[in-house]
Amino acid sequence: MKQNRIIFHIDVNSAYLSWEAVYRLQNGASLDLRTIPSAVGGDPKSRHGIILAKSIPAKQYNIQTGETLHTALQKCPNLHIVSPSYGLYMQCSDAMMKLLEEYSPVIQRFSVDEVFLDYTDMEGHWGDPIAMAHKIKDRIKEELGFTVSIGISSNKLLAKMGSDLKKPDAVTTVFPEEIARKIWPLPVEDLFYVGRATLPKLNKMGIYTIGDLANYDYEHIKYRLKSHGALIWNYSHGQEASPVRGGKHVDIKGIGNSSTIAFDVEDRITACRILLALTETVAMRLRHTENVCGLVAISLRDSELRNYSHQRKLFSPTDCTKEIFEIVTELFDEAWKGEPLRNLGVRVSELSSNELQQKSLFDDVDQERNRALDHAIDQLRLRYGSKAIMKATFLNSGVKSMIGGVGADDYPMMASLL
Amino acid sequence: MRVVAKPIDVIAKFNKEGIPTPIKFKITGEDEAEVTIKVERVITRDLEKLAGNKMFVFRCQSVINGGEKIYELKYGLETCKWMLFKI
Numbered sequence: 001m002k003q004n005r006i007i008f009h010i011d012v013n014s015a016y017l018s019w020e021a022v023y024r025l026q027n028g029a030s031l032d033l034r035t036i037p038s039a040v041g042g043d044p045k046s047r048h049g050i051i052l053a054k055s056i057p058a059k060q061y062n063i064q065t066g067e068t069l070h071t072a073l074q075k076c077p078n079l080h081i082v083s084p085s086y087g088l089y090m091q092c093s094d095a096m097m098k099l100l101e102e103y104s105p106v107i108q109r110f111s112v113d114e115v116f117l118d119y120t121d122m123e124g125h126w127g128d129p130i131a132m133a134h135k136i137k138d139r140i141k142e143e144l145g146f147t148v149s150i151g152i153s154s155n156k157l158l159a160k161m162g163s164d165l166k167k168p169d170a171v172t173t174v175f176p177e178e179i180a181r182k183i184w185p186l187p188v189e190d191l192f193y194v195g196r197a198t199l200p201k202l203n204k205m206g207i208y209t210i211g212d213l214a215n216y217d218y219e220h221i222k223y224r225l226k227s228h229g230a231l232i233w234n235y236s237h238g239q240e241a242s243p244v245r246g247g248k249h250v251d252i253k254g255i256g257n258s259s260t261i262a263f264d265v266e267d268r269i270t271a272c273r274i275l276l277a278l279t280e281t282v283a284m285r286l287r288h289t290e291n292v293c294g295l296v297a298i299s300l301r302d303s304e305l306r307n308y309s310h311q312r313k314l315f316s317p318t319d320c321t322k323e324i325f326e327i328v329t330e331l332f333d334e335a336w337k338g339e340p341l342r343n344l345g346v347r348v349s350e351l352s353s354n355e356l357q358q359k360s361l362f363d364d365v366d367q368e369r370n371r372a373l374d375h376a377i378d379q380l381r382l383r384y385g386s387k388a389i390m391k392a393t394f395l396n397s398g399v400k401s402m403i404g405g406v407g408a409d410d411y412p413m414m415a416s417l418l
Numbered sequence: 419m420r421v422v423a424k425p426i427d428v429i430a431k432f433n434k435e436g437i438p439t440p441i442k443f444k445i446t447g448e449d450e451a452e453v454t455i456k457v458e459r460v461i462t463r464d465l466e467k468l469a470g471n472k473m474f475v476f477r478c479q480s481v482i483n484g485g486e487k488i489y490e491l492k493y494g495l496e497t498c499k500w501m502l503f504k505i
């Protein structure tokens with residue numbers, strides 16, 4: 001790898017909320033959601049679900065991402081809540097990717113609202129990186145209507161920390177020589193991979209800031225926390241070397257959804273309908289990432305809160321709803337012991353790019369037709385919403401035709417989308 | 419001008435590049451009466467991409483109620499719907 005890389009991390013400020021606000025303004029809304037206490041999440045009518053994103057004025061009421069609408073409305077009764085719209089967020093994310101593609105061939109969508117861009121060797125073309133980051137930021141604001149924060153450094157870790165330092169609408173550099181000044185004063189839990197489990201251990205060693213960790217003895221921390229200790233110590237010195245992965249490669253191990261049911265599921269048909277609804281969403285998300293999966297798993301929790309799961313490796317990877325659901329039902333029939341169920345989940349993993357898949361497409365006429373069908377259904381749902389088209393089995397069944405996707409009740413689906 | 423965002427019926431012409439130009443539109447007024455307005459002049463046309471949603475924005479001029487008026491029409495490329503956005 002090149003010695004002196006220049007990496008940008010572009011992060012949309014309050015992404016879902018800004019996107020909802022911009023779209024509404026474009027279509028004539030008199031109110032900018034960003035200027036009032038507002039939040040995206042759940043279903044404002046039934047008041048079910050959780051907060052996925054909040055406006056800056058909502059932060060003053062201590063509204064937390066992840067809390068229930070119920071709790072949030074207790075804190076702030078006039079909180080303006082809007083349901084999430086999956087299609088809109090992908091559209092905003094895609095538009096931003098398209099704009100960024102003009103500046104470098106090597107860009108990586110890290111999540112729906114975060115992108116890494118490798119600017120190495122682009123200076124000759126586009127000029128000074130800081131000036132260019134300002135230009136990109138301003139173009140996004142002007143053309144797409146939302147603000148971003150951009151971090152610039154010599155690797156992905158520091159670039160990402162940089163974009164977090166100043167928000168909204170800002171450009172911040174964190175080059176290696178700036179780490180001590182800009183990064184070391186931060187609390188150690190702001191560092192990647194310092195989670196809830198690691199923090200108390202570090203605190204016990206007298207480590208409270210990233211600087212404390214950086215100045216701690218390497219051998220000692222490695223002895224106490226093993227390889228994880230070595231990793232976070234290196235991070236505290238800004239040492240990280242992963243490449244910006246171009247194309248549609250995504251940093252995900254798997255895509256999953258589960259749903260807790262309000263009643264005991266005691267019959268196979270209802271259980272399979274719920275599994276189908278989950279599969280519909282999981283498969284759609286899988287296709288959007290342009291990946292195929294090599295492993296399908298289900299998880300079940302019974303009314304005694306006992307969990308179990310069952311999985312199968314596939315002979316040939318797929319992204320087809322029908323194929324995935326066939327395996328899901330096989331797994332269910334093998335695993336279910338007949339007891340009442342309260343939670344069901346579907347997960348796909350061992351993802352790989354669908355590029356090769358597409359080449360073998362003409363081998364199987366059925367597969368080709370299924371692919372066309374999936375594509376058509378995805379387009380309809382993105383355009384007209386999840387209820388635009390549904391499998392007939394859901395009619396009058398009391399089970400929703402897609403669970404965990406568009407307007408998800410209980411899952412922040414976009415968080416795991418990419 | 420202020421935002422009204424009213425859906426309208428429109429007669430437009432499209433050129434070979436697929437770009438529309440509004441010719442006249444029909445709007446339902448407050449008293450439920452329909453008014454047809456001829457677009458006398460399209461002053462500017464911009465392609466807006468806010469939130470990744472493409473819309474043509476036309477700044478136009480017509481004589482309405484005996485006076486010259488400037489207003490904005492919007493056409494959504496995704497929805498294929500027109501609206502009187504600002505007047």
Ligand SMILES: [Mg+2]
Nearest residue numbers: 011012013113
């Ligand atoms: Mg963000």
